[in-house]
Amino acid sequence: MNTEQPLVSINNVVKHFDISGGLLDQFSFKGGKLRREKTTVKAVNDVSLFVNKGETLSVVGESGCGKSTLARVIMGLYPPNSGQVLYEGQRIDNLSHNQWLPFRKKMQMIFQDPYASLNPRKTVRQTLEEPLRFHNPSMTSAEAADKIAEVMEQVGVDPVWITRYPHEFSGGQRQRISIARGLILDPQFIVADEPVSALDVSIQAQILNLLMELAQKRDLTYLFITHDLSVVNHISDRVAVLYLGTLCELASTHDLFYEPRHPYTRALFSAIPKVGEKRAKHIKLKGEVPTPVHLPTGCVFHGRCVYANERCVREVPALVKLSNGGFVACHGVEENRPMA
Numbered sequence: 001m002n003t004e005q006p007l008v009s010i011n012n013v014v015k016h017f018d019i020s021g022g023l024l025d026q027f028s029f030k031g032g033k034l035r036r037e038k039t040t041v042k043a044v045n046d047v048s049l050f051v052n053k054g055e056t057l058s059v060v061g062e063s064g065c066g067k068s069t070l071a072r073v074i075m076g077l078y079p080p081n082s083g084q085v086l087y088e089g090q091r092i093d094n095l096s097h098n099q100w101l102p103f104r105k106k107m108q109m110i111f112q113d114p115y116a117s118l119n120p121r122k123t124v125r126q127t128l129e130e131p132l133r134f135h136n137p138s139m140t141s142a143e144a145a146d147k148i149a150e151v152m153e154q155v156g157v158d159p160v161w162i163t164r165y166p167h168e169f170s171g172g173q174r175q176r177i178s179i180a181r182g183l184i185l186d187p188q189f190i191v192a193d194e195p196v197s198a199l200d201v202s203i204q205a206q207i208l209n210l211l212m213e214l215a216q217k218r219d220l221t222y223l224f225i226t227h228d229l230s231v232v233n234h235i236s237d238r239v240a241v242l243y244l245g246t247l248c249e250l251a252s253t254h255d256l257f258y259e260p261r262h263p264y265t266r267a268l269f270s271a272i273p274k275v276g277e278k279r280a281k282h283i284k285l286k287g288e289v290p291t292p293v294h295l296p297t298g299c300v301f302h303g304r305c306v307y308a309n310e311r312c313v314r315e316v317p318a319l320v321k322l323s324n325g326g327f328v329a330c331h332g333v334e335e336n337r338p339m340a
Helices: 067-074 097-106 124-135 141-154 171-183 201-218 229-235 253-258 263-270 310-314
Strands: 008-018 027-030 033-036 040-051 056-060 082-087 107-110 189-193 221-225 238-243 246-252
Touching (some): 008 067, 040 067, 040 082, 056 067, 067 221, 124 171, 141 171, 221 229, 229 253, 238 263, 253 263
Parallel strands (some): 056 221, 056 238, 107 189, 189 221
Antiparallel strands (some): 008 040
């Protein structure tokens, strides 16, 4: 049993976005009366999870389920509406810009599109040197050059390309440079937001293997955001499943792939093609996907779940710990309903 304090933990985090527009956009006539209504996207809703030191926790779910928003809240790019984000037990979501600076060295992010995340007007040297010199003002030019060359070699980019610009590289090479930028400050924790989804399949495997190799060499901890379940199985220690900004299930990769408990997780994983399977055993969900603007009452999944009853419609399920150490938010699992 792991009794160590988690490296990163989030407690009851909520993040909503007001998309009402200007004041005039908020007024409309309904029932012969002028009413003012605000439109809110409920991106993340009361999510709690933790990431242990040295592990890779993957967050999966459909597009729009709040994966990237959650990652940005953890990294301090979005302030949460409520809840807490802690790093080694210290709360960091309420820090000022200057108070955040020490944590910027410890926490880095790799984005989905390497071309969009790299400044096209800066060479590789300038891209890597800028954060290095900012956080280490006493570092000499020679020390900075040595550090840049070391990191470039680790990610598989030839240091002689240091004067090139992003447009002179392929997509895979640009992502390697993005990874180098994330490693240049020797962080402990890295959020990788769909880091291979914009790459060719042949290049994806190279980047994934590189990330796993770097995790071993540098003792890194990853929060890996993805919708590709084959990637999840390859790289993860544990997996968190989100649906409409709500945490449905959190378990080890093995348990989730071989014995998913939440009905949504079961449907999600049933879509994975299996070698030797003559007939697909996809679980077909009923109904339409609700929007994060108008969330259902009770369990957010009840409108598509074939096992839902009146309690699911009325009551929000709590995240319950299972005997295998995983967590699930489902009244049906809690009540041991048959889910054949």
